[in-house]
Amino acid sequence: MSATQPAAPSGRSTAPHDRGLRTRASGARRPASGGRDASEPGRRRRARWLTGYAFVAPAVVLFLVMGLYTIVYGFSLSFAKWNGFTADWEWVGVRNYLDLLYQDPTLGPDLRRAALNTLVVMIAVPLGTVAVALPLAVLLSSIQRLRGLLRSVYFLPYVTSGIAVYYAWRYVLEPEGPVNFLLRTTGLGSLARPQGFLADPATALPTLIVIMIWTAVPVATLLYLAGLQSINPNVLEAARIDGAGSVRTVRHIVWPLLRPITTAILLLGVRDSTQGFQIFLIMTDGGPAGHTDVVGLQAYHLAFFKGLSPTLGLASALGWMIFVAALLLALANGRTLRSTR
Amino acid sequence: MARAGSRTTHRVTAAVAGLLLALATACGGSGGDAKSGDGGAKSLTMWTFKRTHLAALQQAAEKFRTSSGITVKVEAITPDDAFTAKIQSAAQTKNLPDVLEVHAGGEDFRIGGAGLLADLAGDFPASKLARFLPTTREAGLVTAERQRQITELKPAKVGNLFSVPFTAGTFGIVYANRQKMQAAGLDPATPPKTWEEFVDHLKATTKADPKQGGLSLGLKVSQTGYNWIYVQLAYAYLGKERYEALFGKGTTQGFASPDGVKTLELYGQLTPYWTPGATALGIDDADIAFAQGKSAFDVGGTFTLAFLSQNGMDPKNVLTFPIPPPTGGKISDLRLAPLALTGLSVTATTGDKDAAVKWVDFLTSPEGAGVFAKGSLDLPATDLGTQAEALIGSDLAALQKYFTGPPENTFDFAATSFRPPGFDDAKMGPALLKLSPLKESDPAQTGAQLDAVLAAMWKVSS
Numbered sequence: 001m002s003a004t005q006p007a008a009p010s011g012r013s014t015a016p017h018d019r020g021l022r023t024r025a026s027g028a029r030r031p032a033s034g035g036r037d038a039s040e041p042g043r044r045r046r047a048r049w050l051t052g053y054a055f056v057a058p059a060v061v062l063f064l065v066m067g068l069y070t071i072v073y074g075f076s077l078s079f080a081k082w083n084g085f086t087a088d089w090e091w092v093g094v095r096n097y098l099d100l101l102y103q104d105p106t107l108g109p110d111l112r113r114a115a116l117n118t119l120v121v122m123i124a125v126p127l128g129t130v131a132v133a134l135p136l137a138v139l140l141s142s143i144q145r146l147r148g149l150l151r152s153v154y155f156l157p158y159v160t161s162g163i164a165v166y167y168a169w170r171y172v173l174e175p176e177g178p179v180n181f182l183l184r185t186t187g188l189g190s191l192a193r194p195q196g197f198l199a200d201p202a203t204a205l206p207t208l209i210v211i212m213i214w215t216a217v218p219v220a221t222l223l224y225l226a227g228l229q230s231i232n233p234n235v236l237e238a239a240r241i242d243g244a245g246s247v248r249t250v251r252h253i254v255w256p257l258l259r260p261i262t263t264a265i266l267l268l269g270v271r272d273s274t275q276g277f278q279i280f281l282i283m284t285d286g287g288p289a290g291h292t293d294v295v296g297l298q299a300y301h302l303a304f305f306k307g308l309s310p311t312l313g314l315a316s317a318l319g320w321m322i323f324v325a326a327l328l329l330a331l332a333n334g335r336t337l338r339s340t341r
Numbered sequence: 342m343a344r345a346g347s348r349t350t351h352r353v354t355a356a357v358a359g360l361l362l363a364l365a366t367a368c369g370g371s372g373g374d375a376k377s378g379d380g381g382a383k384s385l386t387m388w389t390f391k392r393t394h395l396a397a398l399q400q401a402a403e404k405f406r407t408s409s410g411i412t413v414k415v416e417a418i419t420p421d422d423a424f425t426a427k428i429q430s431a432a433q434t435k436n437l438p439d440v441l442e443v444h445a446g447g448e449d450f451r452i453g454g455a456g457l458l459a460d461l462a463g464d465f466p467a468s469k470l471a472r473f474l475p476t477t478r479e480a481g482l483v484t485a486e487r488q489r490q491i492t493e494l495k496p497a498k499v500g501n502l503f504s505v506p507f508t509a510g511t512f513g514i515v516y517a518n519r520q521k522m523q524a525a526g527l528d529p530a531t532p533p534k535t536w537e538e539f540v541d542h543l544k545a546t547t548k549a550d551p552k553q554g555g556l557s558l559g560l561k562v563s564q565t566g567y568n569w570i571y572v573q574l575a576y577a578y579l580g581k582e583r584y585e586a587l588f589g590k591g592t593t594q595g596f597a598s599p600d601g602v603k604t605l606e607l608y609g610q611l612t613p614y615w616t617p618g619a620t621a622l623g624i625d626d627a628d629i630a631f632a633q634g635k636s637a638f639d640v641g642g643t644f645t646l647a648f649l650s651q652n653g654m655d656p657k658n659v660l661t662f663p664i665p666p667p668t669g670g671k672i673s674d675l676r677l678a679p680l681a682l683t684g685l686s687v688t689a690t691t692g693d694k695d696a697a698v699k700w701v702d703f704l705t706s707p708e709g710a711g712v713f714a715k716g717s718l719d720l721p722a723t724d725l726g727t728q729a730e731a732l733i734g735s736d737l738a739a740l741q742k743y744f745t746g747p748p749e750n751t752f753d754f755a756a757t758s759f760r761p762p763g764f765d766d767a768k769m770g771p772a773l774l775k776l777s778p779l780k781e782s783d784p785a786q787t788g789a790q791l792d793a794v795l796a797a798m799w800k801v802s803s
Contacts (some may be wrong), residue, residue: 083429083455083493084425084428084429084432084433085428085429085432085451085457086454086455087455105796105797105800105801106765106768106797106798106801174621175617175618176552195617195618195619195620195621196617196621198618199618199619199620199621199622201779201781283621284561284621285561285562285623287560287561287563287774288560288561288774289563289620289770289771289774289775289781290563290771300422304421304422304425304426305421305422305767307444307447307451308425308428308448308451308452308493309451310492310493
């Protein structure tokens with residue numbers, strides 16, 4: 001068996017391949033001259049199209065099912081009353097939107113308070129991220145030793161961020177948690193919060209903002225580092241020769257050159273601030289007494305914490321209002337930054 | 342050449358089609374309805390939203406399997422929002438289980454109103470409902486009044502029964518750590534008789550242990566203070582009529598009235614004694630804090646004992662009593678009517694309604710309820726009568742003594758007809774939190790805020 005079989009597979013494997021090569025070669029040598037031959041290039045092109053479409057089909061189908069379908073479904077739902085069970089939706093037109101904006105007095109006060117908190121977060125988180133990430137990136141790019149290690153250390157919050165980290169933060173910020181302990185043992189007891197940082201209305205929202213910044217800084221720093229590496233060293237060298245110090249170089253050369261990256265970071269920050277609500281849900285659930293309530297969390301509560309009442313349409317309408325607000329802000333933000341370039 | 346190209350195309354198309362088929366198969370759910378298992382044996386699936394019930398339900402299922410030959414697979418889906426989302430998606434894909442444990446008096450009506458629950462009226466006639474505690478018997482019954490209150494019930498018929506009571510109990514039960522009481526010089530065997538005594542107890546335990554001698558409650562869920570302390574306190578002080586008047590439409594006897602402000606003042610007396618960080622504690626967090634000795638008192642419901650026990654608290658170290666009535670109030674011996682907390686429903690899509698009903702029947706029989714109660718330390722809605730202590734143990738049976746008393750002294754949490762339709766207790770919580778523990782508003786301001794919230798609810802309902 002060993003004597004005869006090795007030859008056979010070898011013969012089988014090469015023959016079709018050779019035939020293919022020959023066919024292709026002959027096709028190239030002999031241009032179409034009518035009849036069946038004339039249609040061959042067209043068929044080949046169709047075959048290639050079909051192959052191409054077959055390859056992209058899964059992605060397109062996935063997008064149609066998971067993306068487009070859900071978008072259309074969600075948008076339609078925003079004009080209906082539904083609790084997720086009944087066979088039919090009750091169409092209510094734009095009432096969900098009107099209820100959220102002014103018509104329903106039980107929704108308005110909470111929503112306005114949440115919108116205000118969201119606005120604060122939306123301004124503070126992107127600005128805070130830039131304020132921390134840019135100096136950090138400049139410092140990291142200027143040192144030679146331990147740069148890789150430090151980069152990894154500063155990237156840790158991003159790698160580890162998520163629900164587990166939020167729970168860890170809750171523990172850290174408790175009345176008897178490590179932060180209060182550290183403050184009390186280092187003579188900064190007046191800064192400690194006896195109720196903990198999340199239960200105190202004065203510190204709850206600022207604390208969440210700091211954690212959001214902490215989570216956003218790694219990616220922003222990486223983006224800035226990439227931007228810094230793309231700056232022509234000759235430009236920086238020329239500035240130094242002209243007598244510009246570090247601060248002046250950063251302010252007048254690096255900052256303007258990194259403005260597109262800053263735009264991207266700000267836009268990402270605005271997006272996270274308007275649409276992200278997990279941190280608020282896990283750490284405070286909008287409390288104490290609504291002091292950390294945000295619109296994303298309101299939408300989540302409307303969808304899943306109303307005792308199966310038909311509020312999915314309201315939640316969806318709120319989601320779309322958040323989307324439109326975020327889109328408008330992103331456009332305005334981008335335009336403002338472009339105009340100052 | 343053309344054939345080769347066409348073959349390639351076919352192969353690619355076939356591969357893509359296979360991939361899509363696999364994807365579609367993966368996306369498709371597996372049915373959760375009753376099936377015949379190996380050898381033709383029947384099997385059922387059941388979902389519960391209470392993790393603390395899982396082990397006890399499994400024990401009961403094992404007993405049921407022995408007697409009936411029907412296997413029941415029980416699955417706990419927590420937290421509540423995950424349970425809600427799971428039911429919603431399962432309803433869409435027609436993958437609901439055979440039996441659901443749901444919040445009674447709300448979820449059952451909304452799911453049933455959508456046609457997803459079987460009508461159990463024929464399977465549980467009045468004679469069979471008599472096995473339950475009187476105030477819980479009709480918890481799952483569709484009445485004209487309930488149809489008026491819950492719009493999703495409109496497609497249902499008066500008389501439909503969408504759930505039978507499973508666990509019963511009430512809110513407003515205080516749990517005290519006997520050791521901490523003793524350390525504070527208090528009698529660990531005697532509960533405070535009045536609200537003022539309770540506040541004095543809190544003062545004593547907080548003085549003895551300023552960091553871990555206070556009152557824990559999951560105020561992160563803002564309405565717990567309202568539902569578990571305030572309403573019982575206000576009812577005891579004002580009595581039924583004046584209490585209900587607080588919620589009236591366009592009333593002048595609302596929360597900003599002298600009656601309302603007085604009750605808010607009483608509630609505000611708790612402010613110095615909350616355990617640090619109470620507003621950031623979830624309900625479970627607060628119970629765990631108490632079980633770990635981080636507070637001297639904890640407020641919950643009859644169901645809290647199970648959770649405390651599961652978290653290492655020895656029931657013998659716990660003294661329980663209902664929210665004590667204030668001195669000079671209308672009621673001096675407050676009793677708390679048990680309400681059905683959870684109910685059992687059979688889904689309309691079950692493949693074997695008879696088997697599902699048999700399982701529900703077993704779980705609510707004295708035998709099944711006893712097995713469940715012993716395993717979960719939760720009170721069943723089944724009236725165990727004189728057998729209670731033998732079936733569910735002395736700790737749990739002791740909680741039942743707060744259920745009985747003269748009707749005029751009994752606060753019934755389930756009586757809600759005086760409130761606006763669509764009443765949302767989550768809207769009441771923040772105002773009360775601002776009063777205590779946050780001290781952001783005084784009782785008069787809080788009363789005005791609560792009146793405004795109620796006025797908005799009345800407006801929406803009209």
